[in-house]
Amino acid sequence: MDISTTTDVPPPASRPTVAERKRAARGATRPGDRIFLGLSRGSGILLLAVMAAIAVFLTYRAALAISKDHGNFLTTFEWNTNILEPKFGIAVLAFGTIVSSVIAMVIAVPVAVAIALFITHYAPRRMSGPVAYVIDLLAAVPSIVYGLWGALVLVPNMNGLFGWLNDFFGWSGVFSWDEGAPRSMLTVGVLLAIMILPIITNVSREVFRQVPQMHEEAALALGATRWEVIRMSVLPFGRSGVISASMLGLGRALGETMAVATVLSPSFDIQASLLNPGGGTFAQNIASKFSEANEFGRDALIASGLVLFVITLLVNGAARLIIARRAEYSGANA
Amino acid sequence: MSTAAVTDKRPSTLRAASLPKWTPWAIAAGSLALGIGISLAAGLHSRIQWGLIAAVLFVLGTFGVAARVEGRRQAKDRVATSLVWVAFLLAVIPLVSLIWVTVARGVKVLDLYFLTHSMGVVADTEPGGGIYHAIIGSLEQVGLATVIGAPIGVLTAIYLVEYGRGRLAKAVTFFVDVMTGIPSIVAGLFILSLMLIFKMQPFGFAGSLALAILMMPVVVRSTEEMLKLVPNELREASLALGVPKWRTILKVVLPTSIGGITTGVMLAVARIAGETAPVLLLVFGNPFINNNPFEGAQASLPLYIYQQFANSAGSGAAYDRAWAASLTLIAFVMILNLVARGIARWKAPKTGR
Numbered sequence: 001m002d003i004s005t006t007t008d009v010p011p012p013a014s015r016p017t018v019a020e021r022k023r024a025a026r027g028a029t030r031p032g033d034r035i036f037l038g039l040s041r042g043s044g045i046l047l048l049a050v051m052a053a054i055a056v057f058l059t060y061r062a063a064l065a066i067s068k069d070h071g072n073f074l075t076t077f078e079w080n081t082n083i084l085e086p087k088f089g090i091a092v093l094a095f096g097t098i099v100s101s102v103i104a105m106v107i108a109v110p111v112a113v114a115i116a117l118f119i120t121h122y123a124p125r126r127m128s129g130p131v132a133y134v135i136d137l138l139a140a141v142p143s144i145v146y147g148l149w150g151a152l153v154l155v156p157n158m159n160g161l162f163g164w165l166n167d168f169f170g171w172s173g174v175f176s177w178d179e180g181a182p183r184s185m186l187t188v189g190v191l192l193a194i195m196i197l198p199i200i201t202n203v204s205r206e207v208f209r210q211v212p213q214m215h216e217e218a219a220l221a222l223g224a225t226r227w228e229v230i231r232m233s234v235l236p237f238g239r240s241g242v243i244s245a246s247m248l249g250l251g252r253a254l255g256e257t258m259a260v261a262t263v264l265s266p267s268f269d270i271q272a273s274l275l276n277p278g279g280g281t282f283a284q285n286i287a288s289k290f291s292e293a294n295e296f297g298r299d300a301l302i303a304s305g306l307v308l309f310v311i312t313l314l315v316n317g318a319a320r321l322i323i324a325r326r327a328e329y330s331g332a333n334a
Numbered sequence: 335m336s337t338a339a340v341t342d343k344r345p346s347t348l349r350a351a352s353l354p355k356w357t358p359w360a361i362a363a364g365s366l367a368l369g370i371g372i373s374l375a376a377g378l379h380s381r382i383q384w385g386l387i388a389a390v391l392f393v394l395g396t397f398g399v400a401a402r403v404e405g406r407r408q409a410k411d412r413v414a415t416s417l418v419w420v421a422f423l424l425a426v427i428p429l430v431s432l433i434w435v436t437v438a439r440g441v442k443v444l445d446l447y448f449l450t451h452s453m454g455v456v457a458d459t460e461p462g463g464g465i466y467h468a469i470i471g472s473l474e475q476v477g478l479a480t481v482i483g484a485p486i487g488v489l490t491a492i493y494l495v496e497y498g499r500g501r502l503a504k505a506v507t508f509f510v511d512v513m514t515g516i517p518s519i520v521a522g523l524f525i526l527s528l529m530l531i532f533k534m535q536p537f538g539f540a541g542s543l544a545l546a547i548l549m550m551p552v553v554v555r556s557t558e559e560m561l562k563l564v565p566n567e568l569r570e571a572s573l574a575l576g577v578p579k580w581r582t583i584l585k586v587v588l589p590t591s592i593g594g595i596t597t598g599v600m601l602a603v604a605r606i607a608g609e610t611a612p613v614l615l616l617v618f619g620n621p622f623i624n625n626n627p628f629e630g631a632q633a634s635l636p637l638y639i640y641q642q643f644a645n646s647a648g649s650g651a652a653y654d655r656a657w658a659a660s661l662t663l664i665a666f667v668m669i670l671n672l673v674a675r676g677i678a679r680w681k682a683p684k685t686g687r
Contacts, residue, residue, distance in 0.1 A: 036580035042491035043486045044506040047554070050547060051509050054520070057527040088616065116419030121632045122418050131422065138429050140671050142608020144636040145660045148643055152653065160383050194428045201425075225411035255517020257611040258636075262643060265431055283519045283611065298530060305523040309516070316515035320508065 051178065054309065062303035073303065079268055079289065080295035088300050090307055095270050096185065096279035097308070100260065101253040103189025103274070104196055107245050111193075112200035117230060119201075120208040124303055139198035147262035150191040151183075155263060158182040158190075162275050175273040183265040186274040188281075191259050196249035203248060207241030208234055247319035251312050257283035282308040289330070351403050358416065361399065365391035385427070388418050433664075442659025444652045449662075453633075458642065461651035465659050467623040471632035474580035475538050476607050477615065478627060479545035483606075484599045486546075489555025494554070495561040496583055514549040522612030523545045529616070536618035538627030541634070544612035549602045556598025560591040594680020600674035604667045610636040635663045 059071065066073050069088060076089025119128045159182060168269035177240065215233035235242075260281050266288060267278040286301045293301060369388030396416050400409035438565050448464040456463035490510070494503055494655030521544045529540060572582040588595070613619075618631040619641050639659045 016549075019616075030580075032577050032580045036583065037493075037497055040489045040497060041502070043489035044493045044498070046486060046500065046549060047490055047506060047513070048509055050550075051513060054524040054547075056521075057524055057531075061527040061530060111421045111424055114418045115425055118418045118422045122415060137668070138425070140604060140667055141429075142610075142636055142663055142667060143434065144608065144610040145432070145436065146638050148639060148656055148660055149428075149435060151643065153431060153435050164383065194425075197425055204622060220343065225407055226413035227411040228407070230414070235498060250514040255515075255519065257517070257519045258640060262640070283517060286519055286523070287611060287614060295530060298526065302523050302527055303630055305520050309520045312515055312517055312520070313512060315513050317508075318358075319515075320511040324508075 004181070041192045047157075058302055058306040058309060062306045065299035068296070069300075077269060079285070079300075081300045082292075082294060086296065086300070090137050090282070090304050092268050092270055093280055093282045093285050093304060094307070097254055097281040097283075097311075099279070100188045100192060100281055101250055101276070101330045102193035103186060104253045105246060105250055107190060107193035108197050108200055108249060109242075112197050112249070113204055113242055115197070115201045116204035116208055119205050121226065121230060121234070130316075135198050135201050138194070139202075143195065143256060144258045144262075146191060146195055147259040150187070150259055151262040154191060155182055155187055165275060172275055173272050176273045180277050181265065182275065183263055183277045184273075184275050185264070185279055187272070188260050188264050189274075191263055192253045195256060195259060196252045199252060200245045200249040203245035204238065204242050207238040207245070210241075213236045225256050226330070229236055240325070244319040244322040247315050247322070251316045251319065254315065255283055255308060255312050258286050260284040261287040351402060352408075353403055357399065358396065359411075361395045362392055365389075365395050392416060393420070403608055425546065426640070436657060436660050436664055439654065439657035442658065444658040444661055449502045452623045454589075454623065456621075458645040458652050459647055459649040461654075463655065465635065465638055465655075467620065468633040468635045468638035468659065469662075470623060470625060471538060471617065471620075471627075471634040472607060472636075474625075474627040475545060475613065475632070475634055476603060478539060478542035479549055479606055480599070480603055482542065483546035483549035483554060483602070484553055487599075488557050488595060490550070490554045491557035492583060493586075496579075496587070510551045510554045511611045514555065515528065516548070517611075518544075518548055518609045519615070521610035522615040525612070526615050536616055536631045537629055538617055538618040538624070538632040541613045542627065542630075544616055545606040545609060546627075547615075548612070549606050551600040552605060553599055556601065557582055557591075557595050560594030560598065561587060563585075563594070564590045583649060593677050597674040597678040598680075600670050604670040604674070607670070608636055608663060608667055610640050613637045635659055635666075639663065 013250050056166055070077075070085040071078060071087035071089050073089055075091050076087055079088045079092075080086060081088055115131075119132050119135075123131055162177050162182045165175040169175035170177065215237065216229050219229045219233050261284045264280065264284055265277040266280040266284060267285060268280065269278060271278040282304050286305055289297065289301060366388045369384055373384045375423055393413055393416055397409050397413045400412040404412075443461075449463035449469070450466050451462075452467035453463040454467070490506065494507060497503075498506070500610055518624055524547070525544045529536075534540070568586050568590060569582055572586045573579065577585070613634045617634060617637065619662050620631040620633050620635050624630050624632045639656045642652045642656040642659065646656070
């Protein structure tokens with residue numbers, strides 16, 4: 001898409017002077033061109049400026065809050081900002097955010113890869129289009145509706161599963177359950193898994209579509225079954241794409257607010273069991289503590305938001321770098 | 335070849351034995367029945383468990399039958415196939431349940447009265463009231479966000495595709511990608527930090543700014559893809575006629591790709607229309623009608639759903655309103671999606687000749 005070289009092509013009817021030709025060669029001599037280039041480049045720079053401003057202003061307000069923190073910002077198990085000697089720390093939030101996202105990934109990645117394979121390799125041709133559309137619909141549902149559905153429909157339906165897990169795996173401590181309402185990390189993880197399924201599916205699907213036809217046909221010609229074709233030629237080719245898709249999904253799960261805020265019944269301690277309610281995530285804590293927070297409390301919430309921002313930045317940046325290494329993955333924009 | 339081979343009805347010895355085509359269906363029906371039977375016998379109440387038991391039985395049954403008749407490799411292939419199908423069905427269940435529940439519970443209070451009245455004189459636990467104020471708030475906030483976000487997004491995409499070379503373009507591309515992944519609550523906190531510095535009270539436009547930040551990268555990515563689809567011959571033909579580059583972009587490139595760009599913008603609008611977190615922080619919510627997005631707290635549809643849920647104190651009337659508002663929001667988002675896809679199909683740029 002190299003167009004700049006073509007701008008000096010049109011030869012004017014009268015012989016141009018050398019100066020005119022040079023100006024034409026440089027391209028942006030007409031005022032219209034200059035204004036337009038300025039506008040479009042300006043918007044690009046504005047985007048960068050917004051990113052920089054987000055980092056700068058969050059850091060500034062966060063520094064104001066952390067400097068007055070009477071606990072340790074990283075290790076305190078408490079979030080009291082309305083008292084004279086405010087104490088707050090992100091340990092519980094970091095733990096909850098990571099646990100819920102990991103649960104979501106463990107559930108969503110295999111299912112999403114399977115659905116992507118279903119669309120590209122298994123579904124009857126007439127079905128694969130509608131299936132892809134259904135997955136897109138899942139992506140279009142607003143997160144607050146997932147939250148409402150999770151709190152009022154999913155939570156009551158988890159009772160049976162929780163009881164079963166407690167009966168058979170309760171001895172491990174991770175799956176022990178005190179018969180409380182199942183507004184716990186596991187339910188949150190399941191809900192997050194449903195929410196990040198579409199993005200992982202869409203990116204993996206694009207990657208699987210790019211597998212060279214020759215590889216698959218070669219495997220088939222050697223007598224491989226469909227599963228062997230997938231294991232030998234599709235999955236190895238798509239591995240890095242699936243990894244980056246999962247990281248994009250992870251980025252979503254880390255920052256999801258409303259679905260967690262409606263489903264989880266939070267507490268400021270770390271629960272060993274995934275089934276008992278309690279814990280919290282960065283985004284959920286901000287949403288539920290915000291309305292009662294004074295100005296200092298808001299700064300403290302901004303400080304926790306800054307940590308979330310940095311984490312998602314790292315995760316997303318890493319995912320994009322993996323994709324960028326293989327530029328042909330055009331599906332990376334999902 | 336003898337003629338005897340044609341009339342020979344014995345199975346060919348060159349091909350391995352294979353199961354008839356209806357086998358998966360038979361195993362599926364069998365395991366479903368067995369799963370329900372076991373669940374009823376064991377007194378399990380959760381439908382999720384019924385499904386799980388049936389799915390496990392199906393996979394095991396398929397493997398057993400296929401391994402016996404067709405051999406291990408074929409059996410593995412069949413198990414993989416059934417697992418992939420199970421995964422697909424697993425993904426459909428929540429979607430169907432969500433849409434079913436939203437529609438079934440949403441239609442209860444959704445009527446003209448609900449759409450044209452606010453919550454001004456109605457306590458959250460009482461029946462009555464409506465979402466008029468929330469619709470007004472949503473339309474104004476999302477509209478303003480689109481007015482800011484869409485032009486900047488489209489211009490950035492033009493820069494990246496038509497002009498962009500070198501380090502600046504690379505940086506913009508990378509950060510647009512990263513920006514797509516910013517959690518919506520962080521965008522809200524950014525505007526909140528500005529509001530704290532300037533000592534401002536919540537108002538609708540602040541929400542619009544945060545929504546615009548969330549919208550821009552989505553618009554950039556989709557517009558970029560569309561501009562890349564415009565054939566280079568069109569640009570070259572226009573430039574060869576002596577048309578300045580900016581007029582080429584405005585009169586040739588953009589009209590060719592306008593369908594795709596509109597689709598991208600509409601999908602981005604659909605996405606930000608459902609955002610709750612930034613609105614919660616910046617616009618705060620308001621049970622009264624506030625038509626001015628530049629002063630005073632406003633409501634918005636997603637925020638209304640959250641507040642009805644959170645302030646309900648378990649009252650059924652509030653949940654009913656939350657479901658009805660969800661139905662309205664989903665309908666709005668789905669219609670935007672469908673129209674956007676329709677435009678994309680109708681005005682797809684003709685690539686090549």
